[in-house]
Amino acid sequence: MIQARGLTKRFGAKVAVDHVEFAVRPGTVTGFLGPNGAGKSTTMRLILGLDRPTEGDVTVNGRHYRDLPAPLREVGALLEAKAVHGGRTAYNHLWCLAQSNGIPRRRVDEVLGLVGLESVAKKATRGFSLGMSQRLGIAGALLGDPPVLMFDEPVNGLDPEGILWVRRLMQQLAREGRTVFVSSHLMSEMAVTADHLVVIGKGKILADTGVRDFIDSNATSHVRVRSPHLDRVEPLLASQGWRVERADDGSLRVHEVTAEQVGDLVGGAGLWLHELTGVQPSLEDAFMQLTGDSVEYHAHMAGEPAVAAPPQAGGDR
Ligand SMILES: Nc1ncnc2c1ncn2[C@@H]1O[C@H](COP(=O)(O)OP(=O)(O)OP(=O)(O)O)[C@@H](O)[C@H]1O
Numbered sequence: 001m002i003q004a005r006g007l008t009k010r011f012g013a014k015v016a017v018d019h020v021e022f023a024v025r026p027g028t029v030t031g032f033l034g035p036n037g038a039g040k041s042t043t044m045r046l047i048l049g050l051d052r053p054t055e056g057d058v059t060v061n062g063r064h065y066r067d068l069p070a071p072l073r074e075v076g077a078l079l080e081a082k083a084v085h086g087g088r089t090a091y092n093h094l095w096c097l098a099q100s101n102g103i104p105r106r107r108v109d110e111v112l113g114l115v116g117l118e119s120v121a122k123k124a125t126r127g128f129s130l131g132m133s134q135r136l137g138i139a140g141a142l143l144g145d146p147p148v149l150m151f152d153e154p155v156n157g158l159d160p161e162g163i164l165w166v167r168r169l170m171q172q173l174a175r176e177g178r179t180v181f182v183s184s185h186l187m188s189e190m191a192v193t194a195d196h197l198v199v200i201g202k203g204k205i206l207a208d209t210g211v212r213d214f215i216d217s218n219a220t221s222h223v224r225v226r227s228p229h230l231d232r233v234e235p236l237l238a239s240q241g242w243r244v245e246r247a248d249d250g251s252l253r254v255h256e257v258t259a260e261q262v263g264d265l266v267g268g269a270g271l272w273l274h275e276l277t278g279v280q281p282s283l284e285d286a287f288m289q290l291t292g293d294s295v296e297y298h299a300h301m302a303g304e305p306a307v308a309a310p311p312q313a314g315g316d317r
Pocket residue numbers: 011014015016034035036037038039040041042043
């Protein structure tokens with residue numbers, strides 16, 4: 001179990017992690033989500049003792065990382081896959097790690113097999129692709145057979161087969177009763193990999209909940225409508241007090257109603273529909289909804305003002 005209490009890290013005036021409280025429990029895959037610059041990597045670095053907290057505390061199975069006698073046997077971590085001595089072979093990289101933690105040589109062969117790198121074990125890692133480096137990083141995390149594992153963006157650079165492999169690996173590790181804490185920007189992947197989520201924005205915890213609960217409490221379902229009579233259908237739906245939006249592809253999104261309600265109303269008015277689809281919200285929808293105000297770095301779409309216009313007095317949101 002990983003436990004953070006009042007965990008805070010400041011870099012000068014910048015508060016990267018702001019009085020964060022959470023617990024990552026064994027037996028589940030816990031996703032760690034947040035927009036760029038939210039504080040995920042800093043939190044992971046604090047857990048691993050690579051940075052010292054300005055205030056507060058974080059422990060792994062009740063102890064600070066720096067007090068662990070053989071840390072690789074307690075916590076395995078993949079932070080930056082490319083942070084490996086490029087001149088060493090994959091085998092030697094793992095063997096050096098193993099020796100410093102009293103891990104037997106046969107375990108090096110085992111983990112190389114687990115991640116599928118046996119055939120390149122004797123090659124220098126400087127020639128490795130990002131995907132191969134990720135696999136090597138994961139091998140390093142697994143080396144000490146630790147009860148707690150942390151992965152920062154583990155599927156970065158992996159092909160679809162590799163992504164599926166990582167998903168199964170995370171779930172297998174959790175099923176074995178381990179604590180698995182994993183950050184990713186790939187929402188669709190998190191939705192199918194994680195059981196629980198810790199969401200951070202601008203250094204503060206925004207949510208700490210199950211994946212399903214997170215989606216249900218932060219996004220609503222909608223009905224997608226296409227019609228050759230859109231100019232009449234749109235005001236008809238709006239006249240019911242329903243929230244109706246026009247999507248970029250010309251379809252309508254009608255929020256918090258059922259497809260039956262929309263179909264009955266439009267059919268009753270003698271208008272035609274070409275599509276009527278109930279759409280369940282995704283993890284991405286919920287994430288965007290929750291973290292919209294916490295995004296530090298906004299890109300601007302063509303035609304969108306670079307600086308948001310001030311809200312109109314008395315205007316609707
Ligand atoms: N060594 C540092 N010195 C100064 N500021 C830092 C340092 N490390 C991180 N920060 C700042 O702290 C904030 C949190 O950064 P962090 O890398 O933890 O975010 P993140 O959630 O991992 O982002 P990303 O998703 O982009 O990897 C950012 O504003 C970042 O610029």
